[in-house]
Amino acid sequence: MISGKSIIRTICWLGLLSFVFISSCDRKGTDHNTHGYGHLYVLNQSSGTIYVYDDTSLNRVDSFGSAIPNPHWLEYDPNGQFYYVVSRIQPGHIAKFDALTNALMDSTTMDGNVFPTSLAITSDGQYGYLCDFGLNLGHIHKYNLSTMDFVDSSFSNGAASHDLMFTSDYSKLVACSRNTDDVTIVYFPGDTVNIFPLDTDNVRPNPPVYAPYGVHIDHNDSLAYITCLFGGQVKVFDLYTRQVVDSIIIPYIGGGSGCTGVAGPSLSAISHDDSKIFVTTQCGNSLVVARTSDGQILADIPFSAPLSFGVKMNHDGSRVYVACANLPGQPGRVYVIDGNSLEKLDSVDVGLNSFGLFWHQH
Numbered sequence: 001m002i003s004g005k006s007i008i009r010t011i012c013w014l015g016l017l018s019f020v021f022i023s024s025c026d027r028k029g030t031d032h033n034t035h036g037y038g039h040l041y042v043l044n045q046s047s048g049t050i051y052v053y054d055d056t057s058l059n060r061v062d063s064f065g066s067a068i069p070n071p072h073w074l075e076y077d078p079n080g081q082f083y084y085v086v087s088r089i090q091p092g093h094i095a096k097f098d099a100l101t102n103a104l105m106d107s108t109t110m111d112g113n114v115f116p117t118s119l120a121i122t123s124d125g126q127y128g129y130l131c132d133f134g135l136n137l138g139h140i141h142k143y144n145l146s147t148m149d150f151v152d153s154s155f156s157n158g159a160a161s162h163d164l165m166f167t168s169d170y171s172k173l174v175a176c177s178r179n180t181d182d183v184t185i186v187y188f189p190g191d192t193v194n195i196f197p198l199d200t201d202n203v204r205p206n207p208p209v210y211a212p213y214g215v216h217i218d219h220n221d222s223l224a225y226i227t228c229l230f231g232g233q234v235k236v237f238d239l240y241t242r243q244v245v246d247s248i249i250i251p252y253i254g255g256g257s258g259c260t261g262v263a264g265p266s267l268s269a270i271s272h273d274d275s276k277i278f279v280t281t282q283c284g285n286s287l288v289v290a291r292t293s294d295g296q297i298l299a300d301i302p303f304s305a306p307l308s309f310g311v312k313m314n315h316d317g318s319r320v321y322v323a324c325a326n327l328p329g330q331p332g333r334v335y336v337i338d339g340n341s342l343e344k345l346d347s348v349d350v351g352l353n354s355f356g357l358f359w360h361q362h
Helices: 004-030
Strands: 038-044 049-054 060-065 071-076 082-087 093-098 104-109 119-121 127-130 137-144 149-159 161-166 172-177 182-187 192-197 212-217 223-228 233-238 243-249 268-270 276-280 286-291 297-302 308-313 319-324 331-338 344-352 356-361
Touching: 038 071, 038 331, 038 344, 049 071, 049 344, 071 119, 071 356, 082 119, 082 356, 119 161, 137 161, 149 161, 149 172, 149 182, 149 192, 172 212, 182 212, 212 268, 223 268, 268 308, 276 308, 286 308, 308 356, 319 356
Parallel strands: 161 212
Antiparallel strands: 038 049, 038 356, 049 060, 071 082, 082 093, 093 104, 119 127, 127 137, 137 149, 161 172, 172 182, 182 192, 212 223, 223 233, 233 243, 268 276, 276 286, 286 297, 308 319, 319 331, 331 344
16 A cells, blocks of 8 residues: 555656656757857948848848947857957957847957957957058057957067967967968967968068968867968968978969959868868859868859858858858848758848858857
8 A cells, every 4th residue: 555655755756757857858949059059240341230140040130330340350259258349440449249148348449550350369268369461560469358458469470460360279379471471370378489481492472472361270279271362272281390281272263253453262161070171262252162181172162242251160060151242332141051062052141341250159
């Protein structure tokens, strides 16, 4: 015979199990990290606005002013609490936004001679390093992102430095400089700086031969892929031997719509298994996909909207997003590429001169 206490205990256990089961189902349904739900941030350089899109439906979920002119680059801090927007103008500007509400938190104006185009943030989110796209030999500039105050410019580098990136362990900061054909590496701790010419004769050619423009580091922190505007190639730079070990030839036809001069491989993204590199060609109006092991071209994807520039990948590499800036006064367009089949899946009109693009998981 079952006692009353046993019945009560049984009922309590059943209730507890039901609660756990229901709660688990609820967590599965709302766990955005599990399902890869994310937002696309598109920077409209001409209008000074930021559009935010749901990454699956491509529905716009928010839009707001960038608070600074010519927004060009967006970077989340590693803690995900804030993100920062950098302007492509002289003097440079930095705007700080709350990542949850998209509310403007603060902004600052840099020295009048500094022309920033990208930002790399330390692991604790405390400091940001900005390159200088100015035509003369320059420096990497350090800012305290808590106070938005300038700290120093002690790291010398080349001329017209457009892009820089930390290794995943934050032991190295890698930058490339278009006008001096070189790569700068800052080593932490110690803050030592070395500059490595891309030329095989170990010189800085004048004028530049390759025009290194974008940098992306593989997931093993061993190789830096340097996209070069001239010559249609990506230089593969070994971060341990500190030399160029390979070149990937990127086919493109320059002088496309909206281009006034030579511009080819611009920015890149690397698949999570490091097997493929996705390269925007800017004046080639395309996305070229190459196999990293042997440089074989896997796809050359053309776009109707010209000036392909920003390229980002989602959490699992199943989607690749490309921003095409289009002609002045005409809306840019973001294309969605299947990361496996390498086919165009969708696209959406965005704002004016949409160079900058960022994907963030929510």
